[in-house]
Amino acid sequence: VSAPLPPKHVAIIMDGNGRWAQSRHHRRIYGHIRGASVAKAIIEHAAGRGISHLTLFAFSTENWLRPKDEVSFLMALMARRLRRECHSLVRNNIRFECIGEFFRLPGLVREQILATKAATSGCTGMTLTFAVSYGGRQELIDGFRGLARKIAAGQLSPEDIDEKTISNALESSFLPTPDLIIRTSGENRLSNFFLWQAAYSEFYFCPEPWPEFSPASFDAAVASYVSRDRRYGRVAEPPGLSMVPPA
Ligand code: IPE
Ligand code: IPE
Ligand code: MG
DSSP, rough: OOOOOOOSEEEEEEOOHHHHHHHHOOHHHHHHHHHHHHHHHHHHHHHEEEEESSEEEEEEEEEEGHHHHHHHHHHHHHOOOHHHHHHHHTTTOOOOEEOOGGGSHHHHHHHHHHOOOHHHHHHHOOOOEEEEEEEEHHHHHHHHHHHHHHHHHOOOOOGGGHHHHOOOOOGGGGHHHHHHEEEEOOOOTTTTSSSGGGGGEEEOSSSSOOGGGGGHHHHHHHHHHSSSSSOTSSSSOOOOOOOOOOO
């Protein structure tokens, strides 16, 4: 009923690379290679569709617990793809951002992230955010520490803490809340992604593993989103009146 507007911020939990590869008798890393190409295609498709913010969950704080070989392969792949794709981001007017524990990333990845951010800082089209070594709980911990420091320094009073204070204390405060969160590969969970931000996100779970996700799958997710009624806890309004999210 309300707000059949396209989503402003789409976030994707890109899952299922390893199982996709293994079901084809390949090694898991082959799935990551294919997954990176799908990410490129989806980034360009989303930008072409006029999505203003796209966030891709690429590596979680928990993913460090995977075998060392897989972790180092993923890190090398990320550095390589960023270096290779920097120009096409600029060409497509896409601004690159990154959230997560930057200090834990290998030097090569940190360098490419900084270089890509710098090269695209003047881009005014879609904002593409990679969540790398990202965990929703870690982001909240860091944010709460920042607030606690301000309180200890007498710059903030506990009574002044509200939703805005917390949102602004988070590393991802530059992003609007995600309207639509897509997860591929049939898993119906958040796996520590955007815990605070997902309060009123719409979810779309699809069975395709990430290497099989296509621009058509993306469009299907957006079409599903557009058909939904976001009530934010209220009662549906007559058609045509779009509902404003709670402040
Ligand atoms: C997603 O695919 C990529 C990362 C989490 C880095 P997975 O590697 O989780 O693949 P599955 O879920 O094991 O199949
Ligand atoms: C979530 O996928 C993290 C990313 C896609 C980067 P996982 O594969 O790590 O999540 P679980 O282990 O299935 O919950
Ligand atoms: Mg997985």
